[in-house]
Amino acid sequence: xxxxxxxxxxxxxxxxxxxxxxxxxxxxxxxxxxxxxxxxxxxxxxxxxxxxxxxxxxxxxxxxxxxxxxxxxxxxxxxxxxxxxxxxxxxxxxxxxxxxxxxxxxxxxxxxxxxxxxxxxxxxxxxxxxxxxxxxxxxxxxxxxxxxxxxxxxxxxxxxxxxxxxxxxxxxxxxxx
Amino acid sequence: xxxxxxxxxxxxxxxxxxxxxxxxxxxxxxxxxxxxxxxxxxxxxxxxxxxxxxxxxxxxxxxxxxxxxxxxxxxxxxxxxxxxxxxxxxxxxxxxxxxxxxxxxxxxxxxxxxxxxxxxxxxxxxxxxxxxxxxxxxxxxxxxxxxxxxxxxxxxxxxxxxxxxxxxxxxxx
Numbered sequence: 001x002x003x004x005x006x007x008x009x010x011x012x013x014x015x016x017x018x019x020x021x022x023x024x025x026x027x028x029x030x031x032x033x034x035x036x037x038x039x040x041x042x043x044x045x046x047x048x049x050x051x052x053x054x055x056x057x058x059x060x061x062x063x064x065x066x067x068x069x070x071x072x073x074x075x076x077x078x079x080x081x082x083x084x085x086x087x088x089x090x091x092x093x094x095x096x097x098x099x100x101x102x103x104x105x106x107x108x109x110x111x112x113x114x115x116x117x118x119x120x121x122x123x124x125x126x127x128x129x130x131x132x133x134x135x136x137x138x139x140x141x142x143x144x145x146x147x148x149x150x151x152x153x154x155x156x157x158x159x160x161x162x163x164x165x166x167x168x169x170x171x172x173x174x175x176x177x
Numbered sequence: 178x179x180x181x182x183x184x185x186x187x188x189x190x191x192x193x194x195x196x197x198x199x200x201x202x203x204x205x206x207x208x209x210x211x212x213x214x215x216x217x218x219x220x221x222x223x224x225x226x227x228x229x230x231x232x233x234x235x236x237x238x239x240x241x242x243x244x245x246x247x248x249x250x251x252x253x254x255x256x257x258x259x260x261x262x263x264x265x266x267x268x269x270x271x272x273x274x275x276x277x278x279x280x281x282x283x284x285x286x287x288x289x290x291x292x293x294x295x296x297x298x299x300x301x302x303x304x305x306x307x308x309x310x311x312x313x314x315x316x317x318x319x320x321x322x323x324x325x326x327x328x329x330x331x332x333x334x335x336x337x338x339x340x341x342x343x344x345x346x347x348x349x350x
Contacts, residue, residue: 005178005342009349010204023349036205036342038282038289069241069250076241076248097313100282100294121294121311125237128252135241135311164288168204168344 005034009169017042017160021167022152028109030171033148035103039165041155043090047131049122051084051156052101058150061143068136074128084156086120087134091162093124098165109147116140179203181339190215190330194337195227197322201285203341206320210277210297212335213265214327220306221266223277225293226258227324228314233257235315238293242308259312263297264327274335275299285319 008030009023026033041050048071054062062083070077088099101120108114117139124132142148153167181203184194199206214221226236238259239252253260264275277297283289291314298307314320325337 007343007345009347010344011348011350025349036280036282038286038292067241069239073239073252074250076250094290094313094315096288096290096315096317097292098283098289100280100292100311102280102294119294119296119309121239121292121309123237123239123292123311123313125313125315126252126254128250130252133239133252133311135239135309137309164283164286166204166283166344169349 004173006171006173007168008171011167013161013163013165015163017162019160020152020154021161022150023169024150026149026151027171028147031107031174032172033105033108034170034172036168037101037166038098039088039101040098040162041088041090041157042159042162043155043157044092047092048090049087049132049134050090050159052086052088053083053154053156054085055083055152056142056144056148057146058152059144062140064138064140066136066138069134071134072129072131073133085118085138085140086136087122089122093122093132097123105148111145114142114144114148116142179341181341184337186331186333186335188333190332192330193324193326194331195322195324196339199321201319204283204344205342206281206284207340207342208279209338209340211274212337213274213332214267214329215332216266216327216329218266219269220262221264221327223261223264224258224326225312225323228291228316228320229318229322231316236313238310238312240308240310242306244304244306259293261295261297261308261310263299263306263308265299265301270301273299273301281320287317287319289317290315291320
């Protein structure tokens with residue numbers, strides 16, 4: 001078993017979908033946290049991906065700086081928003097295709113604000129100029145002065161996460177722990 | 178995170194790198210690359226292809242790339258491979274190798290098409306490239322083999338490492 005990257009929790013969305021995913025009681029014994037998501041939203045209005053919103057300890061006090069491929073795809077841009085950590089495929093994307101996202105949160109037990117980095121892709125079998133594709137990176141400031149004990153994921157449109165979406169939480173240990 | 182396989186290119190170079198007999202016992206795959214191409218020019222391309230030996234037009238990919246002064250984004254549907262463009266070529270500064278990390282989530286899930294999330298780049302002290310790219314293979318089959326090549330050879334000392342990542346059986350809900 002890898003000591004460096006230890007699985008903590010995994011949730012897989014069932015056939016009814018899920019409005020949100022929450023990891024509770026996150027142990028405070030690791031150095032960093034890593035989240036891996038393979039997700040798809042039920043959003044079926046318009047041709048667009050869906051945002052992934054994240055709240056820590058039930059508090060969406062996060063600011064985020066973004067570099068992404070633009071909307072439609074092919075119009076690179078950088079801007080700022082709050083508590084949106086990436087984009088996922090939606091119901092109008094190529095069938096069976098799920099967005100891929102990773103989030104890394106160093107020093108998550110700190111009593112100071114926490115920084116994080118995330119990168120993501122939402123694929124579709126299409127070329128440039130498509131609203132159903134997105135790739136990007138986001139740097140975020142989690143404005144919490146306590147350790148992260150829970151993380152909740154929702155979609156930006158309030159749509160459900162679709163069946164087979166998976167959310168995995170890992171703990172990372174530094175040398176000597 | 179478990180090491181599955183490692184390939185290091187020898188003195189003669191290598192026209193392609195193939196990982197085969199990939200076990201289905203992990204949840205995710207990660208490929209870590211340190212590579213250089215003998216393709217003419219300063220910049221070269223990784224081609225990810227032949228997933229489960231599929232040579233059909235079942236792939237698409239999208240690129241977001243920067244060179245330090247401008248950004249480029251492009252998308253390509255219905256392709257026979259997935260191309261990622263941050264690999265140093267034959268005329269890049271000697272001994273500089275590009276770095277890439279490619280994640281393939283739920284690679285053995287037979288309810289999902291397979292996507293690649295690519296982060297890569299290199300710098301030669303004056304120029305360079307960095308990119309985040311996506312790839313799609315339209316198949317629900319569990320991945321058991323795939324190939325990475327470039328238009329010429331991968332240079333000696335290029336390394337390709339394949340890792341498996343497991344998940345917890347505890348939900349934390």
